[in-house]
Amino acid sequence: MTLLRRQLPLLITFVTGILFAAQYYIPHPASELMLTSVSKWLQIIAGFALILGVTSLFHIHAVKIRRKEPGWGYSFVLYAGMLGTIVIGLWHGGKETTDGVTTAFGWIYTFMMVPLQGTMFAILAFFIASAAYRSFRARSREAAVLLIAAVIVMMGRVPLGEHLIPISGDITQWILNVLNASVRRAILIGISLGAVALSLKIIFGVERAYLGGGKE
Amino acid sequence: MPFEVIVGAWVATGLTLFILTFLYQDNPLFKLAEHLYVGVSVGYAIVKTYDTVAVRLIYDPMIEQGDWSLLIPLAIGALMLTRYVPKAAWMSRIAFAFVVGVGSGLAIPRVISSYILKQIEDTVRPLAFLATDGSMTFTYSLLNPASNLNAVVLLVGVVSVLFYFFFSVEHTGPGKAVARTGIIFLMIAFGAAFGYTVMARMSLLIGRLTDLIEYAQPQYGRATWWLLVITVATLIMFHARRKGTEPPQ
């Protein structure tokens, strides 16, 4: 039985990995058909993965309420928001607007989800400002170079900056299109080599962490 | 102005101000809004997943158009859900093995084509041109990204940063100079990223304040003003009650 548990997943990963790597080099309609159907399947499987993610969140907050951990009251608020949205959403067939008229589901989306998520990240603007004042120090040569480049780019990217110092716009363009592009390209190459190496290790069964090794 | 839009304006303004209270300090109003946000967004994800996956991608094509080949991904997907059954959890590994196997296979040639070959192709450029009269010319203009000087700078940047992330050779002698250049290039690129991120975060704040200004107008019943007063009052009340129980931070 353990042979099935251990070896079968590795065999599946190896076969599908080699098959779909080779598919790229085979223009024949048969290989195109394989690609079409499997990518369609991946969409459905991705839908199941979403269900998995959502149930795990459901699970964590249910435990929190059952165990009356501190802040369990807030989990009730979370559940109320979740169930309310689900009931109203399914009631309107998952549509925000039916022929131009916003449904209750659309109302929740426009007046609750959009402002909440937007503001959640807007508070970062304040924190950038306080960090700029308190901790963005040129404590080393590298940090000094970073801050100078940041100031030039900030000045060059806003109309007032280009109005006061017109050259800052051109310098920003040069920094972005040449210096920044070369660094990002080197980082992209480095990360891609890492990604290809990881994929190869997974296909040849050298790397098994994805099998939920750590999970059991 | 339709009634539900006014109610919506009040709810949106209230939730926005509740979250902004985090700037003062972490307090129940923020926790309330934050958990509501997580709840609503998870609920929205569930509805959309059901509507798109269950109905449009599985039910309609399979039941109505009779495309029974979709039973295979359905089976694999169901296998994935066995992760929560301790005894059958190993079966979920088969589903993951399939998804990860296909994913890795698809990624390898595409990553090499788009992120390695294409990037090398654009970095390998002639460092000088031949003018019509046959003499070698070297274009200096910094502003034209395709000029020779920029091609040299680009090459130096890519080579030095690639060498900085080199771990098999000690950074000594000439290697030290190349690594130092690499670090300087890296810092300039991070500076540019810093500048852009500031613009991004400020835009978020501008977006929220624009809404608050709009909802402060009379046709929305001056929602922002009233709710501002209520929020500050509640904060003071929390602060007073907490001062009695816990030493100030």
Next chain:
Amino acid sequence: MKTAWALTILLICCAPTAWTVQAEETVSPPQQLRVFDTPNDSGGSLTVTWAQTDQESKNLRYQILLKDPAATEPKVIAEFASDTYYVRDAKAPWWTRPAPKNMHQFTIKSGKGIDLKDGTSYAVTVASVAGEQRTSAAPVQAKPEPNWFNWNQINNLAIVMIFGFVVLGSIQAAKRREIFLRRIPGLDAVDEAIGRATELGKPILYLTGAGDMSEPSTVAAAVILGRVAKRVAAYETDLMVPHRDPIVMAVCQEITKQSYLEAGKPDVFKEDSNFFITTDQFSYTAAVDGIMLRKKPAANFFMGSYFAESLLLTETGASTGAIQIAGTDSDHQMPFFVTTCDYTLIGEELYAASAYLSREPVQVGTLRGQDIGKACILVALGVGTVLATASVLLHVDLSLALDLVKDWK
């Protein structure tokens, strides 16, 4: 004498016209006409090549004629000026170029009124037309076929094979013998920070980031925690590791206990040094900020992957005056870590640090394999630039080498 001159000038100036008039009668049909299935595609397409003639000028045009087996006589499907559609315009690498560069090439594809079915043979010919003059070469039969391999991408496949061989090979090598890895300066900064924290007698805060165990950066953070825990055990300093993922916490607890054992201080190990707070991004951040302000740790470590909360954490940490060391591959947060922390492990340095510490063959071997990959790319960039510059300056066609580093479809 003058009349002789006049005659010669007349002859010279009317000769060219005469010549073109004279040329018009004998416009020659295209030579070396070849028609074959277009290679490296999924079928439904034919390619026509024919020689370039020296009569080519603006008013000479070419017509492509295609005869369906069912149709009675050929149909003109394309017409163009004679100085276009060369083999060199078709952008193919030298190893799949159907004919020399200066010959003509035209590809007939299905679609827009043309329907080429695989396996049926079609008669194709090219006619050269000048004014109302028209001559065509003898039609050639050919069958479009789907192909089983795209030779344009042979360089891509070669890179996959070689790189795969290099990575898997260096992993095997790492299993057999010690592989040299350069010292990672970041790790000295870690030791120094722990030393200072012990002098001040204050605790150490270590965060493993927002990822779960499937992310390489979280695995690296757990490995580095092992090193930090061993040092902390030796100095008997307090260690606090707040978590966001229950599974990462379980793994880190195991690693911490193992490190205390190896340091010979199992009794000093406290089970609750690794504790779980919440999975939610912002409540976790607020809680950790609270710990920083209350317990005032002397050293904060931020390892693993981070999102928008990185700034909230490091800013509070900096305000408490703690030494801060970060290590992450989330390059969007890198600028904030670099400016607020005393030392930052950038991207792959985080993986190198964990490989350097764990000496685990797969990690060390992968790192060596990637280094060899980077070395080859550095060589390709250097040699490629030299060749590209030489080919421009010396008018030499070096595509033999330069095509190898290009992406062909």
Next chain:
Amino acid sequence: MSFAERMLHIDRRIIFLVIGLCTLIPLLYPVGLAIKISPEVKSVYDYIESLPDGSVFLLSLDFDPASKPELYPQAVALLHHAFKKNLRVIGMTLWLPGTGMASEVISRVAREEGKVSGKDYVFLGWSPGASSVIITMGQDLYKAFPTDYNNQPTAELPVLKGVQSLRDVNYVVSLAAGSTGIETWYVFGKDKYKFELGGGCTGVIAPGLYPLLRSGQINGLIGGLRGAAEYEVLIGKKGTAVAGMDAQSATHFAIILLVILCNVFYFLIRTSGKTAGQN
């Protein structure tokens, strides 16, 4: 404690107030400084301008409400431009939380331009699987989206006549806020199906996309609120992005000032011989 130290330890909520005001005042009393057009935004505009009537333009709104302030104005400007050029517009999204917003923006701008759903434009909605959606659309659009967002079968829609897959799309623009975005559209889309690809993105990920811009993998890039403002100026329809740029100017200069102050005080403390441990 010297003046520098006291200044460094002022309560950060004062700085929060400063930033709040720097954003609020320009919004209430805009100045309207001129906005210079950068080449990367101009090339997206020029390409759409060069498309003949009836060409197929696919706009993928791959962002969620958290990036609405930067990418929503870009979507509005691009849609106005595409509808003015009588292009056949296909809207979709790869980000689940953005579906409602994408549907709203497309139907609203279409209504303003007098376009009819199904005839001039179609909104396909969201589909799971990120890169696998793009591959499926590249092979056969109707397999990826059997029905559009209002459950109409896509095979019969007049706007999709003659469009079998992504190979028949003339221009794709992905407005992306993160990982499933412009890179995915190139690696799994343009690399194989050969449509022209442009991009719009948030400020955070813009620098990371310049290598793709340089190598011609994308033919243009609209970066953040600044990019959106430039595009609004290009189509001559000033909107929320241009209105926000004055506030951007004020906040950016506030941050620059704060960084300079921070380092001035930092060096004052260091040079005045105080022990390093105190700061």
